[in-house]
Each structure stands twice: as structure tokens, then as C-alpha cells.
Amino acid sequence: MRNVDSAIGKILQGDARSFMRDLPGESFDLIICDGPYSVTTHEWDNVADIQHFNLELLKSFSRLLKPGGAAYLFGKPDCVDFIDYRPWLTLQSRIVWYQPSRLAQGRVSYTNNHDVICYFTKGKANTFNLDDIRVPQLVELAHRLRCENVPSVRNGKYGKTVFNPNGKNPGDVWGDIKQLTYKSKELVSRELLNTIQKPEKLMERLIKASSNPGDLVFDPFCGAGTVPVVCERLGRRFVACEINPDYCRLAETRMAKATNGDASSENLFEFSTVGRNGQPVISQACLV
């Protein structure tokens, strides 16, 4: 069995599945798994039965997570259909990452324009930092005040209902984080667009929500290193694995450049609104 401490802060080249078998149980606070989707022609994405593949991953994650830890599994809308993961982890949400700019190529059915990010926990979640991931209230101040003053709200069992001036829970449909484009400054290489590299803002939301500074995050399929870069910036420790040596090198170069400064905001639109005190509130994001 490998000592997890010796892997902290490293991007290890190899097969994530054998690497995981060597790690001791209850090692991680958070796992972010953006692995094969089984939709592209990449050799690494050639998985015959993606649901079964994902079930085996979820079993490993259940062993590797600390009690109360969280795992996010990326995939297509059917990525956990017809498998029973319930003995291992609890599915809390299927987050829809909506990408309105995806090419609408469908002719005989509806074009798929979202990925899912399945949010699992090992028992009851230890961490859910809602205040760190709030998004703007998308209703006007006057309407919010009217809602709060409806007699049934004021006098009823939801009498304490108020719109939080710092923003709302992002919910489970995320349309406010754009896919990377050829023009994105954070894009490491054109070859990685669409099927590989994810926006830092997307990983940032998951990491902020489900870990605290100093926590240990595992990324078994780290590609160009988005999760390690964001962990470094947010003061989380990480262990990462990637099978392709070229991507490992890209990720390491990117890590070397990562600074401790603020994240790039290029994938979010700045949004200005008015707080409950009438003062302007500059929020983090708005719908595209």
C-alpha cells in the first residue's frame, strides 16, 4: 500500500484504476472525476460500458473518501443510469452544466447541450460552503421585496423567507459558466478544447463548495491539470493522476505558472445588481 503523503502535490503518470488500488482508504475529503465519457474517438475515451466503468469508479471512491467526503463524477446525461451505486455513495444532485453555445447538430432528435456532474457524498456531507458559491438573485429588488411581503409568506410557516443579498444557491442547472473557446486565455492547447480541458471556474465552484483550505482533493483523470491549478490557488492540497505523459507535462508546466492570485474571471460575466439596502452589489456571475 502506498503512503498517500508521498503523492500530495504531485501529478502522477499512470492508470488511475491501478493507482487507486494502492492507496489507503479514507484518504480524501473530495474527489473530482472528469474521466472518460465514452463519446469521442480518443483512445482513452473508448470505454465499452460507461455505466459499469463508472460504477467501479464509485466503489473505489467510496473506499478512498473520508466519511462525509464528496465525489463529483462528470459525464453524459446517462452516465449513472441503470446501475445501483446506493450501497456505496449517496447521490445528492445531478447538476446540469448547460452549454447553450454547443453546436446544434441534431436532425432526428434534440441536440444534447449539457453535461451532468453527479454529486455524491459518503454519508452526510461534512462540508457544503454555500456562502462561497452564491450566484446573483436574478429577480429585481422590487419583486423580491413584494415576494417577501406577501401575507401568506409574512404570517405563514415561511415567514422568515428572505432573498439573500449576497446571492442565491446556484441550484442544479448551471448556465453561467461558459465552455472554453479558442480565445480563452486559460486554454493550454487547441487540441484540448471541448473534450478535455474544463474551465477553472467550474472546478472552482466544486472545490469551494465541498472542501476547506488544507483539505485533500483527488483528481484521478487530471488532463491538463485544471483541478490541481485551482487547488493550489485556493489553498487545498491535491493528489492527481493522468495516463497520458504529454498531458502530464502540460499540467506540470501549467502548475509551475499558477500563481496564488485570484482566478481568471474570463468564464463568468460580471453582473451588477442592487442589494436590499439599495446599494449596488457586484456579484460573481450571471446567466450567459
Ligand SMILES: C[S@@+](CC[C@H](N)C(=O)[O-])C[C@H]1O[C@@H](n2cnc3c(N)ncnc32)[C@H](O)[C@@H]1O
Ligand atoms: C476529460 S479529460 C480531463 C480534463 C481535465 N479535467 C482538465 O480540465 O484538463 C480526461 C482525462 O483522463 C485521462 N485518462 C483516461 N483514462 C485514464 C486512466 N485509466 N487513468 C488515468 N487517466 C486517464 C485522459 O488522458 C484525459 O486526459
